[in-house]
Amino acid sequence: MSTVTDTRTHTDEPPALAVAGLRRRFAGIVAVDGVTFDVDRAEVLGLIGPNGSGKSTLFNLIAGALTPDGGTVRLGGQAVTGWPAWRVARAGLGRTFQIPSLFGNMSVHDNLLAASCEGDWRGAPERARQALALLEIDHVAGNLASELSGGQQKLVEFARVYMRSPRVVLLDEVTAGVHPNIRAIILNAVRAMQLDGATFLLIEHDMELVREVCDRIIVMDFGQVVAEGSFEEIAGNAEVRRAYLGRSE
């Protein structure tokens, strides 16, 4: 594992998300191997790496969908390691899935209301109006979620995250395969939430998007963090080239 450098200016405020020594093994395969990193409040951290490098498993460990074999996860200083997903969500974490996971038999509007079941139920209709406007999906509010295009489903899933105003958001390839207009809407929404103090950790293969939106990037390979830094630092890192291209240049 290469040495990684954290160049941020530290304050007394605990990181919005702190992962330390996180490990998870599936039978003989180590999917996540001692991953450690912090994300500050309102920071956008990109998580990149080749397929099978452990990114989605790491997401599931942070979100409580999987239980780690070791290590810790802290949200705003609060230890949430091993908590079930619903409890981690209530502690302030929101997420999207690699494949959009909408409630297909419910309308788009009801999908958004469902996101407020465990939060501000009374204010949900007003918040839903804001979410529909921000993600520009007002015109499909009454449609069944399962009848939407892939891009629209990504927007609705993001809107559902927006409904809960989480402190930390995990986005798993949220712009993969979408039209450039939809990509722009999502980026706009990320920035709007960031301005409100939300912290993002996003898995992305679209390097242009990573360069555009991420304050910092970490690179995973074989379950480990192999590099960390700005986009320019990462782009010039030999370890990263080896991970992606299989050779060092």
Next chain:
Amino acid sequence: MGLTRWLAGVIVVAVLAALPLGLDAYSLRIATGVCMWAGLACAWNIVGGYAGYISFGHSAFFGIGAYATALLMQRGMDWPFFATLPVGLVVAAGVAAVIGAPTMRLRGSYFAIATWAFAEMLLQLVNVLDVTGGPGGLSVPPYLNEHFFYYLMLAAAVIAYLAVWVLVERSRFGFRLRALRDHEPAAEALGIRTTLVKVQAFALSAGIAAVFGGIYAYWVTFIDPMSVMGGEITDQMVVMVLLGGLGTVWGPALGASLLWLTNRMVWSALGDTAIYLPILGVIIVAVVLFLPNGLVSLLPGLGQLRRRGHRLLTGMVRKL
């Protein structure tokens, strides 16, 4: 609910309330049966339709309600009838919670098998216990007033449907239920404690079924294990919901009406034969092929329902 729907609901209830005026005793008994099955289908729909968990154990809860009433009204106990209903409700809901806590963590057909096994176990238990009268059953002090039982079943059914409409269609609880039915990991990622919600739904569903079991026991004045805990009771609930509309408020009432009337007509025309079962089979096949969203989707203004019905049905089949 819009004014039109409220008005339609009031008219339907008014017509049902006036029904005994134009019916003979036999027809009134059939109408009472329709109300009972409508209530039972409504109960099953909470778990099967809204939560998407297929229970094959609901006959057990109907039986618990029936036996609670029958036992508490035995000589020596002498409980008033209406006091026995809450007991059946609470016991059935409690048993459902205890059974549901471990089994509702199971996915797909495992839950269906677990509930079926539970119902069979309870059936065998009631068959061998002395206190339940074993296979000989129990008699209940008779109250021979068909009008009373019709109105009681009707009132219970109306309350059950209103409760489901309020609790499941527009409340947080209903959103939680429908969310977990459609995508459980996503529901959990929104902070919904899915196992707890499923157990609550299971307990609510069981409690409602038990109330109808209690009324049934008092109505028919005699119960035995097979008559109140037989597996075909659950089968009827399932088919009624599929026929009427899975995961809809009023679909189970439509399915129960059509199926129970068919049942009685077959019995009336052909006597107590097994021919009803093939007819039931044909109805199931026809629903799956031609009306996957149920009878309720034929009502005007339910285009969205028509489109989602097929997915709900295929989702249910996949889980099995």
